[in-house]
Amino acid sequence: MPDRAQIEDWKAEWKAAGLAIRRAREARQDHGGRPADEVKRLREQAAETAAYCADCFTPLAPNQSVTLVSRVIEHVPAAYSGIDTFVPPHDIVRAVPICLTCWLSSMPNRSPSSLETRRLRCEGCGRPLRVESKPYRHLPLHQRCCCAACLLTSKRRHNYERRGVRDADEALLHRW
Ligand SMILES: [Zn+2]
Numbered sequence: 001m002p003d004r005a006q007i008e009d010w011k012a013e014w015k016a017a018g019l020a021i022r023r024a025r026e027a028r029q030d031h032g033g034r035p036a037d038e039v040k041r042l043r044e045q046a047a048e049t050a051a052y053c054a055d056c057f058t059p060l061a062p063n064q065s066v067t068l069v070s071r072v073i074e075h076v077p078a079a080y081s082g083i084d085t086f087v088p089p090h091d092i093v094r095a096v097p098i099c100l101t102c103w104l105s106s107m108p109n110r111s112p113s114s115l116e117t118r119r120l121r122c123e124g125c126g127r128p129l130r131v132e133s134k135p136y137r138h139l140p141l142h143q144r145c146c147c148a149a150c151l152l153t154s155k156r157r158h159n160y161e162r163r164g165v166r167d168a169d170e171a172l173l174h175r176w
């Protein structure tokens with residue numbers, strides 16, 4: 001006879017398995033029947049280069065406006081790794097660009113919040129960008145760029161500009 005604790009363990013396992021299946025089914029319905037690994041690949045590409053909208057996966061034109069949102073890239077189920085280390089189930093979330101249509105159609109599902117939509121231009125490629133943030137909050141560089149590639153470009157430019165200024169100051173010092 002299994003004891004009470006054993007039965008509770010099993011129940012928890014069944015629940016977790018049911019949850020994983022339900023989430024996979026919901027994800028498939030949300031993404032037009034695409035399997036989870038394809039959604040993951042497309043969303044990762046969207047986060048890297050903003051070539052696609054991360055919700056409807058239609059290609060984005062270089063000057064098309066986007067909204068930066070957080071999306072689950074992958075749901076990682078609970079697992080034992082290495083020597084008795086239990087890793088609880090978790091979601092891998094990334095900031096991804098979505099198109100205007102997807103942003104507008106996601107509106108009714110969102111809870112009302114104190115966030116407002118800030119409008120700016122991507123510091124990498126200059127496309128119009130919408131970011132949800134508190135109005136008084138300073139936006140860090142990664143929220144001012146539409147994708148990882150643009151973030152890298154603008155980081156390099158910022159570094160170059162900083163170094164350029166410092167070089168000029170040093171040159172002045174040496175002259176005197
Ligand atoms: Zn879209």
Ligand SMILES: [Zn+2]
Nearest residue numbers: 122125146150
């Ligand atoms: Zn960009």
